[in-house]
Amino acid sequence: MTQKLTPKQKALVINLDSSIYGTFAEIGAGQETVRHFFRAGGASQTIAKAMSAYDKDFSDAIYGKEVKNRYVTQTRLRKMLRYEVSLIEERLERETNPGKRFFSYANTVTTINFDKTSKGHGWVGIRFQSHQKEEYNEIVLHVKFVENDATLQQETLGYLGVNLIYGAYHYADNPRKLIESLYDDIALDKLEIDMIDFSGPTFRYVENRLMSLQLVKLGMTEAVIFNSEGNNMLPANVLYKKNIFAVRGSFRPVTLVNIDMFENGLELFTKDANCAKEETEVLFEITIANLRAFGDIDERDFLDRVDILAKLGYNILISNFSEYYRMVDYFATFTNKFIGVAMGVNNLLDVFDEEYYKNLSGGILEAFGKFFRKDMRVYLYPYKDQTTGELLDSNNLKVNTNLKELYKYFKINNRIVDIENYNPAYSEIYSREILKKIANNESGWEDKLPEGVAEMIKERSMFGYKEEVTYEEFK
Template sequence: MPEHERYDAHHKALSVNLDPTTFGSFAEIGAGQEVARWFLRVGAASGTVAKTISAYDKEVSDDLYGAGTRYVSKPRLHAMLDNEWQQLLSQLQATRGDHTKFFSFVDTISARNYAGTNDCHGWVGLRFMQQPGGPPSDIFLHINLLDPSNVQQQEAVGILGVNLIYAAYFVSGPAEKFLQSVFEELGLERVEIDYVEWSGPAFADWKRDEAHALLVVGGYAEAVAFPAGDELAPSNELLYKRALVLAPGRFDNVCDLHADLIEDTVAQLPEEELKESKGGLGLFCLSVEGISAPGQQASVKEILEHVEELQRLGYGVMLFRAQELYTMSAFANRYTKLRIHFAIGLTVHVRVLQDRYKDLPGSLLEGLARIFTQNVRVTVYPMPAEELRRRAAAAGLVGWSWKETDGMVSADNLHPPGSLDSLHQYLLDSELVLPGKPRTAQPSASSAKV
């Protein structure tokens, strides 16, 4: 396909069907059989489709793929793929193996239920040969389905599956090019890809962390998780029912004090929240916007340098597309109903109050409302007065004043200009914003203004 040309799902499915060397099977659980349906309805399906199956019944699924795993999970997807691939080769390798590039497509999906109460997500996998008789390559995706209806989610899965099979055979090269093809005719309002895993010669040049960061940088996910350990995982598996402490920031100079933000806040989590949860979890939050310069999107290289520095402090990192706190809390609330605790430094707090939220009709008031209507508490830790003075001057802040205690400024001693100070005082009085406790006593005080 020429670089400038883009095919829709119909043309992609037909292109695969008309290729005499591709032949494979489809096993789909949940969200209908929308992927196979594309290949069956565009014509020439007999040249591509060896078998389609949909083992909806749990007992039937267990008999085929084994019991003991969650039905919508990566282990289940692996079991499905191994079973279907082994069967495909045992039945067709002898007669077609010398001229056929076999493939097996599998998915297990939890599409929107009748009541709309479930987590709409799924796992998608493909094993394929690049050459007849050659070694297979695997690719696995975790996806989130965001369409409001079951039918629309089925349609999205169908398009994504067609795109994946087409990309495997017709789009070679770097991860960015491959993922762009997989995401065509979709968008973040419909589907997110927040995890990708692969093996085999087709992806020999891909790098794991780069591809993971690319999911956000390329616009395929709102956020991805880089856990503290070495093993990546989808956000729903990391955040599910956890008592969360999120520490967002630009992290120009990573140091132990950033870890203290999380450690101190986790230590203060209410006991009742911990009992209701699967345990406390602290994460740094990094946005692809504003790392290198405000308003500019960072490169994958810059992002991974920041991620690695933060992980050395002992905590994982959530990488977000947006930098607003209300976006981060809304994302976390997909997977936990417990209170979200933000642990921030004073400069982030100033940015929250100074931001005009131009994308929101209600500007600042709507931005703050979106944060605090989501069961959020913000703990603001003090910073050195000299550092605050330097950053205020660099940001061009006018009318802000504060009282410093032993060279430090805390949230309750910070005063924004004009009527904004009254709003700030309300947030403090209502304990929506909590001043972080200094680590040492602060005996002396003085005042400053910019």
């Protein structure tokens, strides 16, 4: 196993590479990244310019004004990166600088405030050339600071910047390794990276949704969001001050039951929240635990699931939240508006299982305090028992004896609401049976999925589907 380089060693390697040449523009937390390159030595052939356009008026004069005077944004970062690269190209002749691979590194951040009510966050990125004659690539990421001291946050930011620049030039052919290297000399509990985006010719085959998955898988963040176009989204931008309605499932594949639960649950939610559907952020959530249900995460299987959800037009949340209360608690960090969760009876029974909360000092009561918070409701979809044929809903499901009164309290106070307008014809649809039929190339599953999904599964041979080949076709 090769030993990891320190930030100083990484900076020196970059400085000693005569082909690498660029600028540093850092806003909001000093010049924490570039100082590593100055201190490492040999920086004169690497650093074209280092600046901190800290004053807003001066920064506006360089990069232009921002909508609503928001400076810690992805838009601002990309403006900085592209402006600085354009200056290099404008001011340096390629003929007199043969072999140079230009770059611009930038960050725009806000560290923890004086009252420690806002931990701080920021955008960090690099625009660079892998080869002199190649178009530029970009790596952009969003970070949330966890440390409670501004100086420590600045030091962490400096390490991250060095890791990013080194990774761009040494691990561009292996984005997974590049992502892992971002935490070299940084403990996971110091910094959270909740969004990353790769673009440019070097990354033309990189699937950014898989890169998002890596962030959750490696513990760099608890959750990531991407939209139906496959673009990684900043969770804060998607969820901030929104009504949130979530549906958790394996979606392997999405069935008419999932859609019926979602549509009827959302209908009830918008009435309870007194809001329009357009004012509500809808998320289909898949947990890492679900993706690992059959062993290691199968990335093809992961993409198959999210591609189907994307085809149906939904935003997708990938999370580390095995327990429902953690998901709701996460949403509550972004909004104080209504939160709704649609689930089946079996899932609600899990919520009322004390075994899931042994790691909490307050046990199930602590979990319920976070889950059944103000303006949060469960929308319960009935389940037909395959053995007995009994239809289970909130009125006849059986929770542990010691939790019956607690359950009654939540039900009486309308924190658990039955989805009554469900389609009874869907009560015989079970995703496991559908999966078995798909894998065994049996018929009779197609009409149990939303329109267009069966065709997609067949075209792309998803979930083990194999098209039958006739003897005539084989010949």
